[in-house]
Amino acid sequence: MEVRVMPTQPLAIARTPFAPFRSPEPSASDEIRLVGVAKSFGRDQAIYAEGDAADFVYKVISGAVRTFRVLADGRRQISDFYLPGDVFGVELDGERRSGAEAICETVLLVARRSAVAEDPAQGQRLWRHALRQLRRSQDQALTLGRRSASERVASFLLDLAQRLGSGDELELPMSRQDMADYLGLTIETVSRTVTQMQGGGLIRLAGCRRVQLTRPAALTELCE
Amino acid sequence: MEVRVMPTQPLAIARTPFAPFRSPEPSASDEIRLVGVAKSFGRDQAIYAEGDAADFVYKVISGAVRTFRVLADGRRQISDFYLPGDVFGVELDGERRSGAEAICETVLLVARRSAVAEDPAQGQRLWRHALRQLRRSQDQALTLGRRSASERVASFLLDLAQRLGSGDELELPMSRQDMADYLGLTIETVSRTVTQMQGGGLIRLAGCRRVQLTRPAALTELCE
DNA sequence: CGGGCGGTTGAGGTCAATCAATCAGAGTGG
DNA sequence: CCACTCTGATTGATTGACCTCAACCGCCCG
Numbered sequence: 001m002e003v004r005v006m007p008t009q010p011l012a013i014a015r016t017p018f019a020p021f022r023s024p025e026p027s028a029s030d031e032i033r034l035v036g037v038a039k040s041f042g043r044d045q046a047i048y049a050e051g052d053a054a055d056f057v058y059k060v061i062s063g064a065v066r067t068f069r070v071l072a073d074g075r076r077q078i079s080d081f082y083l084p085g086d087v088f089g090v091e092l093d094g095e096r097r098s099g100a101e102a103i104c105e106t107v108l109l110v111a112r113r114s115a116v117a118e119d120p121a122q123g124q125r126l127w128r129h130a131l132r133q134l135r136r137s138q139d140q141a142l143t144l145g146r147r148s149a150s151e152r153v154a155s156f157l158l159d160l161a162q163r164l165g166s167g168d169e170l171e172l173p174m175s176r177q178d179m180a181d182y183l184g185l186t187i188e189t190v191s192r193t194v195t196q197m198q199g200g201g202l203i204r205l206a207g208c209r210r211v212q213l214t215r216p217a218a219l220t221e222l223c224e
Numbered sequence: 225m226e227v228r229v230m231p232t233q234p235l236a237i238a239r240t241p242f243a244p245f246r247s248p249e250p251s252a253s254d255e256i257r258l259v260g261v262a263k264s265f266g267r268d269q270a271i272y273a274e275g276d277a278a279d280f281v282y283k284v285i286s287g288a289v290r291t292f293r294v295l296a297d298g299r300r301q302i303s304d305f306y307l308p309g310d311v312f313g314v315e316l317d318g319e320r321r322s323g324a325e326a327i328c329e330t331v332l333l334v335a336r337r338s339a340v341a342e343d344p345a346q347g348q349r350l351w352r353h354a355l356r357q358l359r360r361s362q363d364q365a366l367t368l369g370r371r372s373a374s375e376r377v378a379s380f381l382l383d384l385a386q387r388l389g390s391g392d393e394l395e396l397p398m399s400r401q402d403m404a405d406y407l408g409l410t411i412e413t414v415s416r417t418v419t420q421m422q423g424g425g426l427i428r429l430a431g432c433r434r435v436q437l438t439r440p441a442a443l444t445e446l447c448e
Numbered sequence: 449c450g451g452g453c454g455g456t457t458g459a460g461g462t463c464a465a466t467c468a469a470t471c472a473g474a475g476t477g478g
Numbered sequence: 479c480c481a482c483t484c485t486g487a488t489t490g491a492t493t494g495a496c497c498t499c500a501a502c503c504g505c506c507c508g
Contacts, residue, residue, distance in 0.1 A: 069366050072448035077366040092355040098362070123347035130354035131316040137361035138322070142293050142301040144368035145408030149496070176455065184369030186497055191456055207505090208455060224296035373464065400487060413464055415488055431473090432487060 023059050023109055032087050032125045034059050036111030041102035047089075049099045054091040056110050060084050063106025064173035067098045068181065078182040080136060081174065083163055087129060090116075103174050144184045147223070152183040153193045154222040157203070161213055168213040176208070247283050247333055256311050256349045258283050260335030265326035271313075273323045278315040280334050284308050287330025288397035291322045292405065302406040304360060305398065307387055311353060314340075327398050368408045371447070376407040377417045378446040381427070385437055392437040400432070 023034045038061060041047060047058065047065065058065075065082040079098055082088045090113075091097060102108075116122055143152050156179065161170045172179075180187045197203045202219055204212040213219060247258040262285060265271060271282065271289065282289075289306040303322055306312045314337075315321060340346055367376050380403065385394045396403075404411045421427045426443055428436040437443060 069362070071366075071370060075370040077369040079362050079365060090355070092352060092359055097359060120344075120347075123344070123351065127347065127351040127354060128316060130351060130358055131314070134354055134358045134361055135316055135321060137358055137365055138293070138303050141303060141361060141364050141368055142295075144365055145301045145405075146295060146299040181369075187455080188457085188498085189496060192496095195456070410465060411487080412466085412489085416464090419488070 021109055030125055030128055032059070032116070032122060032129055034087070034109050034111035035115060036109050039108050039110050041106045041108065043102065043104050045102045047100040047102060047108070048096050050096055052096045054089070054094055054096050055113050057087065057089045057113050057116050058100075058111075059087045059109040061107040061109055063108075064103040065100055065106060065108075066103055066174065066178060066182075067100045069098045076181045077184070078178060080133070080140075081160075081178075081182065083173075089113075090126065090129065103178065140182075149183075149185055149189050149193050150196070151222050151224070152185065153179075153190060153197065154202075154219040156183055157211060157213060158216065158219055158223065161216070168216055170211050170213070172209045172211060245333055254349060254352055256283070256340070256346060256353055258311070258333050258335035259339060260333050263332050263334050265330045265332065267326060267328050269326045271324040271326060271332070272320050274320055276320045278313070278318050278320050279337050281311065281313040281337050281340050282324075282335075283311045283333040285331040285333055287332075288327040289324055289330060289332075290327055290398065290402055290406075291324045293322045300405045301408070302402060304357070304364075305384075305402075305406065307397075313337075314350065314353065327402065364406075373407075373409055373413050373417050374420070375446050375448070376409065377403075377414060377421065378426075378443040380407055381435060381437060382440065382443055382447065385440070392440055394435050394437070396433045396435060 020035045021038050023031070034057065036056075041063070048054075048056075050069065060082050062084055065086075065088060066078050067080055067082070067088060068076050068078045070076045080088075081103070089100065117126070143155055147155065157170070160172070161168060164170050174182075176187045176190050179185075180190045183190065185193075194203070194205070194208075198205055202213070202215050202222075204214050206212070244259045245262050247255070258281065260280075265287070272278075272280075274293065284306050286308055289310075289312060290302050291304055291306070291312060292300050292302045294300045304312070305327070313324065341350065367379055371379065381394070384396070385392060388394050398406075400411045400414050403409075404414045407414065409417075418427070418429070418432075421443075422429050426437070426439050428438050430436070
């Protein structure tokens with residue numbers, strides 16, 4: 001895992017463990033407080049790989065991250081995407097069960113796992129964080145197991161729009177391939193579904209990454 | 225939720241909150257200790273429904289439980305099955321996100337959520353429990369998103385055999401429909417896949433619920 | 449201008465879903 | 479004990495949604 005120290009962070013903060021960077025919003029009751037250093041990752045750069053030691057936890061400062069598992073023959077399932085403010089990399093034991101990569105230029109706050117997991121003041125927050133992740137994973141299982149391609153794409157766009165908090169306008173940080181591997185589809189099916197939604201007036205595209213949800217209610221209805 | 229007090233439990237234990245039933249193995253570090261009463265449920269009986277208040281958590285004493293979500297048009301996705309010793313029903317907030325039903329005659333230990341969630345001595349255990357559930361859900365997402373029908377059935381049988389701890393011989397507590405709704409398939413596809421596995425000598429069936437894994441290594445290989 | 453990469457579009461194939469019939473086992477009643 | 483019924487499981491035929499393979503497009507960048 002090769003990592004470049006982020007050039008835009010003051011160096012004193014980025015490299016001294018004794019005057020560390022602190023995650024914001026310490027007052028929000030569910031906000032996990034991480035104390036660590038900022039690190040910067042390039043597009044498609046690995047943050048950790050399956051099987052690595054799980055010594056650190058991360059918070060996204062800017063950019064976006066995917067976590068994923070791959071089968072022996074290369075089929076990939078993206079477990080989740082992480083956006084600014086999200087915490088990821090908390091594992092049950094000392095070994096990574098999935099890989100993590102930066103989707104685009106990304107800055108992360110990196111904290112020692114031990115400092116987080118052994119802090120009794122964080123116990124409740126870690127528990128609730130795990131339960132939130134679980135809820136998301138179960139939502140995804142419902143989507144993967146029982147929804148059609150257009151329902152999958154619709155629920156994905158709505159979820160992302162809500163998390164980005166940008167109203168009905170959103171900038172996709174990930175490629176069609178990433179979307180496909182999250183939704184259990186192929187890149188072609190995602191592409192066809194998106195153009196079909198555009199044809200139906202549900203969304204408008206300005207370049208393939210910029211999406212406007214013109215009829216969000218119709219999208220919601222698609223998800224039932 | 226109609227519930228019958230289990231006739232085989234001593235009545236004094238089943239009905240007095242002040243001399244409550246305690247879950248076994250308090251020494252195992254990951255074992256969540258529940259203090260509550262035993263309740264018995266019949267086949268297909270609801271334990272709770274989506275939208276209910278989440279006031280209790282449960283441990284399976286005997287039998288089996290399914291948790292599930294359903295879409296508006298009736299499509300159902302089973303989130304997980306719970307077997308003797310398993311704890312379920314822990315929610316992020318006060319409302320159930322999924323329903324739970326007994327699969328067969330089932331006895332549960334029922335404990336107040338507040339008594340569990342507010343016990344600081346349980347914090348670590350609850351956290352680890354949530355992470356284990358998360359791991360299972362992510363495994364399921366990989367299966368639902370990227371595996372073929374036969375791979376799904378193979379991984380299901382192996383998982384169940386391991387959890388039941390009965391070697392390569394297992395008694396399925398659930399119907400083909402339950403299996404299908406867990407694996408994101410139809411009942412017909414599950415049935416076909418099972419008979420096909422029998423034809424290939426991977427398993428042997430004695431009635432549709434009794435399965436012997438005659439070549440577990442071949443099943444493992446199927447899952448990659 | 450040319451090359452490369454990500455995305456789109458098209459044609460045809462495949463695996464699982466759907467629709468439908470039959471079968472097996474358990475319980476019931478004559 | 480044997481028909482009868484009911485439910486769950488299996489099997490068969492067909493359909494269809496999505497995948498695969500392939501070509502093409504458009505944008506970015508040298």
